[in-house]
Amino acid sequence: xxxxxxxxxxxxxTRGPLSNWVDSAIKNPKKVYRAMFFxxxxxFLITTLFPLYWLxxxxxxxxxxxxxxxxxxxxxFDPSSFVEIFQQIPxxxxxxxxxxxATLTTIFVLIVASLAGYAFGRLEFRGKRTLLLTVxxxxxxxxxxxxxxxxxxxxxxxxxxxxxxPELYSTPGGVVVPLSAIFMPLAIFILTTxxxxxxxxxxxxxxxxxxxxxxxxxRVIIPLSAPGVATAGILTFIAVYNEFFFSFLxxxxxxxxxxxxxxxxxxxxxxxxVRYDLMAAASIVAVVPVAILVVxxxxxxxxxxxxxxxxx
Amino acid sequence: xxxxxxxxxxxxxxxxxAVEDMNLDIRDGxxxxxxxxxxxxxxTTIEMIAGLTKPTxxxxxxxxxxxxxxxxxxxxxxxxxQNIALFPHKDVYxxxxxxxxxRNFDKEEMDRRVEDAADTVQLSGMLDRxxxxxxxxxxxxxxxxxxxxxxxxxxxMDEPLANLDAELRVHMRxxxxxxxxxxxxxxxxxTHDQAQAMTMSDRIxxxxxxxxxxxxxxxxxxxxxxxxxxxxxxxxxxxxxMTGEITPDGFESDAGYADVEFDPAxxxxxxxxxxxxxxxxxxxxxxxxxxxxxTATVETYTDVIEPMGDExxxxxxxxxxxxxxxxxxxxxxxxxxxxxxxxxVEENQELSVxxxxxxxxxxxxxxxxxxxxxxxxxxxxxxxxxTSTDTExxxxxx
Numbered sequence: 001x002x003x004x005x006x007x008x009x010x011x012x013x014t015r016g017p018l019s020n021w022v023d024s025a026i027k028n029p030k031k032v033y034r035a036m037f038f039x040x041x042x043x044f045l046i047t048t049l050f051p052l053y054w055l056x057x058x059x060x061x062x063x064x065x066x067x068x069x070x071x072x073x074x075x076x077f078d079p080s081s082f083v084e085i086f087q088q089i090p091x092x093x094x095x096x097x098x099x100x101x102a103t104l105t106t107i108f109v110l111i112v113a114s115l116a117g118y119a120f121g122r123l124e125f126r127g128k129r130t131l132l133l134t135v136x137x138x139x140x141x142x143x144x145x146x147x148x149x150x151x152x153x154x155x156x157x158x159x160x161x162x163x164x165x166p167e168l169y170s171t172p173g174g175v176v177v178p179l180s181a182i183f184m185p186l187a188i189f190i191l192t193t194x195x196x197x198x199x200x201x202x203x204x205x206x207x208x209x210x211x212x213x214x215x216x217x218x219r220v221i222i223p224l225s226a227p228g229v230a231t232a233g234i235l236t237f238i239a240v241y242n243e244f245f246f247s248f249l250x251x252x253x254x255x256x257x258x259x260x261x262x263x264x265x266x267x268x269x270x271x272x273x274v275r276y277d278l279m280a281a282a283s284i285v286a287v288v289p290v291a292i293l294v295v296x297x298x299x300x301x302x303x304x305x306x307x308x309x310x311x312x
Numbered sequence: 313x314x315x316x317x318x319x320x321x322x323x324x325x326x327x328x329x330a331v332e333d334m335n336l337d338i339r340d341g342x343x344x345x346x347x348x349x350x351x352x353x354x355x356t357t358i359e360m361i362a363g364l365t366k367p368t369x370x371x372x373x374x375x376x377x378x379x380x381x382x383x384x385x386x387x388x389x390x391x392x393x394q395n396i397a398l399f400p401h402k403d404v405y406x407x408x409x410x411x412x413x414x415r416n417f418d419k420e421e422m423d424r425r426v427e428d429a430a431d432t433v434q435l436s437g438m439l440d441r442x443x444x445x446x447x448x449x450x451x452x453x454x455x456x457x458x459x460x461x462x463x464x465x466x467x468x469m470d471e472p473l474a475n476l477d478a479e480l481r482v483h484m485r486x487x488x489x490x491x492x493x494x495x496x497x498x499x500x501x502x503t504h505d506q507a508q509a510m511t512m513s514d515r516i517x518x519x520x521x522x523x524x525x526x527x528x529x530x531x532x533x534x535x536x537x538x539x540x541x542x543x544x545x546x547x548x549x550x551x552x553x554m555t556g557e558i559t560p561d562g563f564e565s566d567a568g569y570a571d572v573e574f575d576p577a578x579x580x581x582x583x584x585x586x587x588x589x590x591x592x593x594x595x596x597x598x599x600x601x602x603x604x605x606x607t608a609t610v611e612t613y614t615d616v617i618e619p620m621g622d623e624x625x626x627x628x629x630x631x632x633x634x635x636x637x638x639x640x641x642x643x644x645x646x647x648x649x650x651x652x653x654x655x656x657v658e659e660n661q662e663l664s665v666x667x668x669x670x671x672x673x674x675x676x677x678x679x680x681x682x683x684x685x686x687x688x689x690x691x692x693x694x695x696x697x698x699t700s701t702d703t704e705x706x707x708x709x710x
Contacts, residue, residue, distance in 0.1 A: 201397035204364050209411035209458070210385040223401050 052287075059281035066276045081281040085268075088275075091282055093255035094264030097172075099289060101260065102241040104176045109187045109236045110229060112180070117191030118217050122203070132192075139185030143178070143245060150178055154250065170257045174250035179240050187232040194228030195221055234297050241290055261286045314375035314388065314465035314498055315340050316361060321370035323356050323522075330356040332522040334370070338500060343492050344527070345501045347509040348519035348545070354502045355470055357519070361500060362468050363387050374466055385414075387466075390459035394471040396451050398443040404430075404454050405439040411462045429461035432491060449480045456488075460495060467499040473508065485511060506546055510534070518542045540680040543590050543673055549625060549650070551590045553642040555677060558585045562687070563674070565589065567645055569610045569630055572672060572687055579674070579684040586677035593625065593650035595668040601652075605688040606666040612647060614661050624651045628663065 015023075025032045058066060062076025069075065085091050119125070120132055152158045154168040168174040198221050206216035222229055240247075247260040255264065261282070268278040316338040323331040331353040338344045346354040359365040361372060363384035371380045379387045390411075398407050406413075408429055412422045430436045433453035443451055452472060459467060472488075473481045489512055492499055503509055509516045510530045517527040518541070526538040530546075537543035543551050556565035558581050562574040576583060599609050612628035615636070629636065630645035637644040649665060651657060669688040676683055 199395060199397070201393045201395045202399060204362075204384075205391070205393060205397040205399070205458075206410075207364065207384045208362060208389065208391045209462075210414040212383065212385070215414070220399055224399075 052284075055280045055284055059277055059284055061277055063275060063277045078277075081275075081277045082285070085278050085282045085285065088278065089264055089267050090255045091261075091264050091285065094259060094261045095286060095289070097251075097255065097258050098241055098247065098260040098286075100172055100258075101175045101179070101243075101247055102237045104172055105179050105183065105240045106233050106237045108176060108180045109184055110233055113184055113187035113191050113232060114195075114217065114222060114229075116184075116188045117195045118213075118221065120188065121192040121194075121196030122198075122200075122221075135185045135188055139182075143182050146178060146181075147246070147249065151249065169250060170252045172258060175240075175243075175247045175258070175260075178246050178250070179243060182246075183236045183239055187236055190228055190232040190235075191225070194225040198224050230297050234294060237293065238290055315373075316466060316498060316500065317371075317373040318357070318361070319371045319373070321357070321360060321367045321372065323353070323360060323365065324368045329522055331360070331367075334522075334524050336517060336524065336527065338498060341496050341498055343489075343499045343501065343512060343514045344517055345503060345509040345513040345515075346517050346519060347503055347506055348525075350504060352519040353522040354504075354519050356522075358391075358468050358470050358500055358502045361466070362389055362391050388464055389466045389468055390462055390464040391468040391470065392452075392455050392459050392472040394474050396448075396455045396472075396475065398451055398454055398458075400443055402443075403439070404435065404441050404443070404446075407443065407454055408439075408458045408461050410458065415462075425461050425463075426457075429457040432460060432494065433457045433487070448476055449484065452476060452484060453487075456491065460491065465498065467497050469499065469501045471503055472501075474503070474505075481508075488512060506548060510546070516546070518545060520545070536682070536685045537673065538682055540588060540590070540675040540682075543675070543682070547592060549593055549648055551592050551673070552596070552647050553675075554589045554591075556587060556589060558583050558587055563587065563589055567630065569645075570607065570647075570667065572607045572667070572669065574669075574687045578689075581674075581683055587683065588675040588677050588680075590673035590675060591647075591667045592671065593648045594623075595671040596628075596647060596649035596665050597668060598649075598651065598655070599664040599666050602666045605669040607669055607672075609664045609666055610647070612663055612665055614657055614659055614663050615646070617657055617659055619653075621653065623653055624655055624657065625649070626651050626655075626657055626663075628665065632660075 025035075054070070057072070057074045058070050059081050060074040060077060060079055061070050062074075062078040063081060065075045116135075120128065149158075151169070153160055153165060154174045156164050156167050166173075168177065195217075202220055202224070203213075203216045206220045207213065211219055243260075244262050248262050251258040251260065251263070253259050253263050253267070265279050265282045265286075268275040268282065316336070318334050318336040321331055321334040321336075322329070334353075334357060336344075336357075346357055348354050356365060360367050361374075363372075363379065363382060367380065371378055373379060374387055374389070399410065402410065405426060408426050409417075409422050412425060417425070426439065427436070430439060433456050435450065435453055435457060438446070438450065443454065446454070452475075455472070469488075473484050476484060485508060492512075501508075501512065513530055515527055516530050516533050518525040518533060520541050526533055526542045528536075528538075533542055533546045537546060540553070544553070554565045554567065554570050556563050556571075558564075558576045560576065560583055561571075562576065563570075563572040565571055570589065572589065581587070597606065610630070612630050613632045614626055615629045616627040618625040618627075626649040627636075628647040628649055630647070635644065636646045641648075647665070657663065670686045672687045673685050674683040674687065675681065
């Protein structure tokens with residue numbers, strides 16, 4: 001400051017816009033928080049939405065020119081790949097298969113985890129902590145560790161306790177059974193927390209009114225824990241729908257052998273060419289059912305949360 | 313309509329005994345209140361009648377059926393809970409009809425019953441509300457309607473009024489009695505509030521430490537308590553107690569005041585026995601107002617005065633400026649007096665009082681059992697127990 005008599009206005013002029021912004025930010029820190037908020041939000045939006053955007057651009061590109069590279073805009077324009085994906089292979093069947101795996105696993109996990117969550121959350125019994133810890137520890141095992149023995153079991157190469165199980169390979173069972181086991185611990189933990197928060201009086205009231213303990217679970221505790229059940233259900237559904245390892249290896253490669261979406265997408269790649277545009281289009285189509293499910297379920301979660309607020 | 317019989321019921325939680333060897337016979341259509349301090353086992357007892365808790369040993373019978381191993385739903389009972397426990401995700405109609413729906417009642421019958429029950433508790437027109445939209449008293453009435461709609465044999469009520477404010481509690485107390493008069497169902501009611509117990513019950517069962525102390529009509533519990541615990545628990549404010557021993561002339565207190573003359577032979581107590589004298593605040597009388605058969609004068613000083621409107625509670629101390637032991641005020645010479653509302657008393661004044669001899673109670677200091685009620689013409693209390701030996705007090709009165 002060479003000019004000791006300079007006014008504020010002349011300071012502004014000499015210091016430039018950045019110093020001015022810093023000055024005002026120090027006086028008003030909320031401004032910085034807001035700026036940081038936008039930076040973070042934009043960062044997350046780009047990292048989550050850009051891949052989807054770019055996938056769409058690839059899908060819309062002209063199939064013959066995809067190899068030239070796709071930038072922010074499609075190279076050429078040819079939306080016919082969205083039709084062609086269903087013409088080359090029965091993609092809807094692959095979608096259906098994955099959907100069946102996810103639905104069956106979710107139903108199975110929710111039923112079993114509800115019973116487990118009820119026991120862990122609402123009953124006192126010896127060895128409860130140990131058992132809960134065991135469940136936790138099992139969930140730490142890498143799923144690949146189970147694969148080889150399960151594969152041999154499901155293809156009837158070995159017997160279990162002297163019994164040979166039915167051939168589960170290439171059936172929904174071959175996928176649903178191991179995946180249920182793998183995603184069960186998380187669901188158990190979520191449901192245990194939710195069920196333990198329902199007041200004992202409500203369960204007692206239901207039992208007095210004429211339900212069994214199980215009836216009280218399904219008529220009172222589960223409806224009141226709707227947000228928890230929805231959370232556990234959605235997490236399981238998405239995880240199984242997206243799962244690659246078991247659903248790929250435990251099934252054949254054809255749609256009628258219960259092959260999942262991944263198999264379908266991979267089959268656009270032949271010995272001589274890779275149809276990236278079809279793969280991209282199929283991926284986008286595969287996202288749609290899950291996206292719809294989450295949007296619908298999210299409304300349920302919100303309404304579940306408000307009904308949870310009625311708790312005494 | 314049913315009797316309830318508890319036969320040698322015992323309940324342990326780990327090494328803690330919650331209820332010990334309880335025998336209880338509740339008659340058809342009777343309103344019995346289980347009363348006692350916190351942790352005395354009254355809630356455990358009602359839960360065992362309900363079937364929410366299984367007794368460690370003993371049997372529970374409702375009517376002629378042994379229901380010890382039956383789940384709650386098969387016992388023909390209904391229950392109202394302290395925390396009301398309405399299902400928050402169901403509206404009033406669904407809450408009330410929940411039990412009927414589970415029993416597959418047809419729609420018409422269900423509607424009729426729900427209407428009736430709602431009428432009884434004056435909730436008509438609110439059937440489509442959610443519990444969250446109702447006040448505490450309304451929710452409590454829904455809970456009662458839910459209980460009466462199934463027309464159960466037995467009503468169980470576990471502190472149903474505890475969460476209501478004082479005014480509503482008094483109002484609901486009267487409502488419950490009207491409902492009892494109308495339905496004439498057996499009711500077991502649990503409370504720690506002896507005012508509710510006194511006002512509503514046909515009989516009061518006083519519990520302490522998992523033991524039944526006495527089961528009798530309210531005024532019998534009040535006027536002729538079986539033991540020192542019942543005497544101290546029933547009645548508000550509590551009875552004054554003074555320790556002492558039996559002399560040939562009657563009772564001589566350890567503190568040197570409040571001696572009472574009577575013939576120990578009349579109640580069959582041996583001279584030299586340690587006893588406790590009990591006197592209710594309303595039977596402590598200023599000497600100027602004394603009429604009838606009274607004890608010798610006790611010189612006291614007034615300490616704290618609590619005007620209640622219809623009466624005045626005066627805390628008296630026998631030596632001026634004495635510190636009163638909070639745990640056992642009687643032992644340090646505090647005497648509580650209930651005086652007429654127009655009595656002229658001030659703090660820190662000298663006041664001579666006498667006890668109404670006809671309303672004194674004498675308890676064995678060792679077994680705590682009552683020896684005599686009224687010492688003007690003392691008569692030995694027939695407790696069915698030989699108080700000269702060291703036996704447990706039997707609470708089984710019926």
